[in-house]
Amino acid sequence: MLSYKLQAVTTAVHDAVTVCQGDAIQLLALLRQLEALHREIRDGAFQASLPENRQALYALLREIESEGGWPYIERMRLQTFLAFLQQEDKNQS
DSSP states (O other), X not given: XXXXXXXXXXXXXXHHHXXXXXXXXXXXXXXXXXXXXXXXXXXXXXXXXXXXXXXXXXXXXXXXHHTTSSOOOOOOOHHHHXXXXXXXXXXXX
């Protein structure tokens, strides 16, 4: 059941990206919404479900380690963004 719901979320996000294609402002709004959802889940439901004993904590840490680490939404660094814009300017010249 969960994998079906996760696939539905993934499909919805991909659909939103397709609709926003070429519109940096809308794509930025989508990224901000995804970041807000990440924070809401992390600070709410996830923290409330954290283990209360060592064995359960160990199992959770093993899961995190074996499945690729802690989920993180990386932000583009401003310097990277500016370098990208400068490269685009050079390519257009």
